[in-house]
Amino acid sequence: MTTVYVPLDTVAVALDANVVADQLSQAGATVIRNGSHGLAWLEPLIEVEHSDERVAYGPMTPTTVTGLIADGVLERPLTDHPLCQGPIVNHDFLQSQHRLVFDRIGHDSPLQIPDLADVLKALAMPPDTLIQMIETSGLRGRGGAGFPAHIKWRTVRDTEAPRKYLVCNADEGDSGTFADRMLLEGDPFRLIEGMVIAGHATGSNHGVVYLRSEYPVAETLFQRALEIARECNLIGQNVLGSDFDFDLELFVGAGAYICGEETSLLESLEGRRGQIRIKPPVPAISGLLSMPTVVHNVISFAAVPAIVRLGGETYRDLGVAPSSGTMSFQLAGNVKRGGLIEVPFGITLREIVEGYGQGTLSGRPFKTVQIGGPLGAYLSQQDLDARLTYEAMAELGAGIGHGGLVVFDDTVDLAEQARYAFEFCELESCGKCTPCRIGSVRGKETMDQIINGRARAQEFNMINDLCEVMDRTSLCQMGGMTPIPVRSAMERFPEDFVQETSA
Amino acid sequence: MTDDDVRTHVLPHQHKLGGPIRALHELMRVYGYIHTEHLPTVADVFNISVAEVRGIVSFYEDFKTHPPARTTIRICQAEACQAVGSRRLTNELETAYHTKLGIRGNDVELEAVYCLGLCASGPAVQVNDRLIARASVEKLQATP
Numbered sequence: 224m225t226t227v228y229v230p231l232d233t234v235a236v237a238l239d240a241n242v243v244a245d246q247l248s249q250a251g252a253t254v255i256r257n258g259s260h261g262l263a264w265l266e267p268l269i270e271v272e273h274s275d276e277r278v279a280y281g282p283m284t285p286t287t288v289t290g291l292i293a294d295g296v297l298e299r300p301l302t303d304h305p306l307c308q309g310p311i312v313n314h315d316f317l318q319s320q321h322r323l324v325f326d327r328i329g330h331d332s333p334l335q336i337p338d339l340a341d342v343l344k345a346l347a348m349p350p351d352t353l354i355q356m357i358e359t360s361g362l363r364g365r366g367g368a369g370f371p372a373h374i375k376w377r378t379v380r381d382t383e384a385p386r387k388y389l390v391c392n393a394d395e396g397d398s399g400t401f402a403d404r405m406l407l408e409g410d411p412f413r414l415i416e417g418m419v420i421a422g423h424a425t426g427s428n429h430g431v432v433y434l435r436s437e438y439p440v441a442e443t444l445f446q447r448a449l450e451i452a453r454e455c456n457l458i459g460q461n462v463l464g465s466d467f468d469f470d471l472e473l474f475v476g477a478g479a480y481i482c483g484e485e486t487s488l489l490e491s492l493e494g495r496r497g498q499i500r501i502k503p504p505v506p507a508i509s510g511l512l513s514m515p516t517v518v519h520n521v522i523s524f525a526a527v528p529a530i531v532r533l534g535g536e537t538y539r540d541l542g543v544a545p546s547s548g549t550m551s552f553q554l555a556g557n558v559k560r561g562g563l564i565e566v567p568f569g570i571t572l573r574e575i576v577e578g579y580g581q582g583t584l585s586g587r588p589f590k591t592v593q594i595g596g597p598l599g600a601y602l603s604q605q606d607l608d609a610r611l612t613y614e615a616m617a618e619l620g621a622g623i624g625h626g627g628l629v630v631f632d633d634t635v636d637l638a639e640q641a642r643y644a645f646e647f648c649e650l651e652s653c654g655k656c657t658p659c660r661i662g663s664v665r666g667k668e669t670m671d672q673i674i675n676g677r678a679r680a681q682e683f684n685m686i687n688d689l690c691e692v693m694d695r696t697s698l699c700q701m702g703g704m705t706p707i708p709v710r711s712a713m714e715r716f717p718e719d720f721v722q723e724t725s726a
Numbered sequence: 727m728t729d730d731d732v733r734t735h736v737l738p739h740q741h742k743l744g745g746p747i748r749a750l751h752e753l754m755r756v757y758g759y760i761h762t763e764h765l766p767t768v769a770d771v772f773n774i775s776v777a778e779v780r781g782i783v784s785f786y787e788d789f790k791t792h793p794p795a796r797t798t799i800r801i802c803q804a805e806a807c808q809a810v811g812s813r814r815l816t817n818e819l820e821t822a823y824h825t826k827l828g829i830r831g832n833d834v835e836l837e838a839v840y841c842l843g844l845c846a847s848g849p850a851v852q853v854n855d856r857l858i859a860r861a862s863v864e865k866l867q868a869t870p
Contacts, residue, residue, distance in 0.1 A: 233842075233843055233844065233857060234844055234846070234847050234859055236857060237844055237847070237850070237857035237858055237859035238847065238859050238860065263846035263847050264846070264847070266847065266859075395843065396840065396841055397841070398802075398804030398805040398806045398807070398840065398841045398845060399804075399805060399806040399845045400841075400843075400845065401843040401844070401845055401846070404843040431743065436751075436788050437839070437841065437842050437843065438843060439855070472743070474743065474744050474747075474748075475751065476747075476786075477747055477750070477751065477786035477787070477788040477789060478786050478787030478788040479785065479786050479787060480840060491744065491747065492743060492744045493743070493744060494743075494744040494745050494746040494747050494748075494772070494782070495746075495778075495782065496781050496782055496785040496786075497785060497786075498785075553845065553846070554846060555806040555809075555845035555846045555848075556805065556806045556809035556810060556845065556846075556848070557809040557810050558846070561845070561846025561847065562846050584810065585810075593805055597804065597805060627806075627845070629805045629806045629809055629845070630809060631808075631809045632809075635808075635809065640805070640808075643805070643808070647804075647840070650840070651840075653785075
């Protein structure tokens with residue numbers, strides 16, 4: 224029987240992959256549900272195995288797959304078929320990537336127990352050596368803040384406490400981002416491995432993954448992966464025969480963007496409204512249940528096994544220190560070829576938008592790319608040669624955030640987008656501090672006046688004042704960073720913000 | 727659904743991390759929405775005030791206090807979907823179903839959602855539990 228791989232990733236499923244999988248089973252194929260390779264425009268991307276070679280076809284629909292089966296795709300490779308993509312590993316979108324976190328994704332069932340050599344190696348290392356290795360690697364938090372990981376690890380290790388925790392932030396709410404989801408659906412063991420290693424290094428025996436409820440496929444898959452991990456002793460007592468105990472559980476959020484902010488997430492995990500906490504104390508000293516807690520994004524933990532495997536120096540030498548290692552960029556929005564792009568830091572925006580993305584999906588001229596989610600800057604054509612490093616982006620008044628890039632064509636109105644930035648802040652503000660709670664509402668109202676052509680200089684001054692107050696006095700980055708999309712839009716696209724012409 | 731029934735669903739979460747939120751998820755699953763008369767039971771099990779429970783329910787988008795429509799269509803309103811026409815799609819769906827985003831109804835309800843993680847294949851829509859990428863009115867109406 225012929226083996227066919229059909230992704231179970233949410234993107235594929237939302238494009239009828241389950242129907243396609245059933246059709247292939249009924250035609251006599253052995254169907255294996257794999258993770259996605261991350262070429263979103265080709266989903267559902269199926270791979271048919273013929274004598275050890277996997278030939279890919281995509282994008283599939285229930286109609287096209289019927290045709291492929293009739294043409295004999297299960298008997299022999301149909302290399303002349305217009306939807307044939309050849310062996311997917313040879314695709315230019317993948318060949319130029321450097322995958323360390325996503326290296327296994329798509330190759331097999333996500334629930335296949337992987338080689339656990341990295342974990343065994345780490346468990347045999349003294350915790351201090353491991354933390355030193357993370358420091359050498361230059362790993363910084365992939366959730367958005369880019370904070371050096373080793374500082375959190377060392378602080379938790381050195382803080383005396385009866386219990387210590389690891390919390391994985393999988394509340395991936397930024398529009399344009401889906402790396403956490405893809406990993407949880409396509410290679411959940413990579414996260415578990417990273418958390419076990421971090422637990423050993425920091426002396427934490429308890430881990431929690433906080434997953435957003437908008438990711439039901441990831442929830443089911445990760446829950447199953449946890450059961451398997453327990454069965455094969457990757458978690459539980461005496462992990463893989465060592466003297467280290469580690470338990471890990473899943474917690475599902477309830478639809479609040481703000482819970483991606485680490486202190487709000489901790490409040491939510493303790494069963495309350497997700498209102499942010501005032502820092503200090505930082506979670507590494509007093510976090511979950513007032514115990515020392517490492518809070519990391521999914522990709523931060525998932526980068527750890529590769530660092531253990533390669534060594535800190537090798538990892539650091541990828542990228543452009545102090546932006547070290549690889550970053551999982553996610554290309555989305557109005558773009559021909561969207562998907563997951565894991566490459567070392569230092570690639571230019573142009574290489575991603577025009578190289579990987581090949582321009583807009585609509586075919587209309589490119590106008591802007593928003594980088595780093597709803598709190599990220601809108602950059603223009605002039606910025607495309609900038610390198611994607613924390614430092615180069617900071618020079619532009621932008622940030623990499625969680626690595627999402629959303630492309631817009633020339634039909635976008637940046638005044639609408641600035642209004643939306645305020646509106647989103649209004650919707651998602653936890654309400655604790657005034658600049659965020661009230662500033663967002665006033666900002667939206669003022670933007671309405673600008674959009675309706677009724678704004679004079681005082682409205683523009685109002686926006687500038689609001690931005691300054693929110694930036695300087697908000698308690699967390701929700702209110703503090705909302706000015707970034709607003710200001711970047713006004714600075715780079717002044718033609719979209721027009722003052723009322725005096726009558 | 728007596729108080730005992732409700733308590734049966736809440737009690738397993740009593741000593742778990744984030745228990746009240748887990749319990750409310752369970753009540754949503756079992757009863758379809760959070761009934762006001764269940765709140766005292768939740769408060770009692772977790773030894774918190776009814777006001778606190780009400781506060782949790784009102785904070786999180788997932789916890790509804792009214793029965794769901796027969797069909798709930800959640801349309802992503804976030805940037806990546808905006809870039810591929812979600813604002814236009816929202817208008818078209820409003821016209822097709824004679825309703826407005828966020829207006830309650832018994833038959834079809836259109837609801838805003840902010841990111842379903844389908845950002846490279848938008849616009850994204852969710853019809854009850856079913857996710858649809860590259861959504862259009864035609865595609866939705868062809869969906870059983």
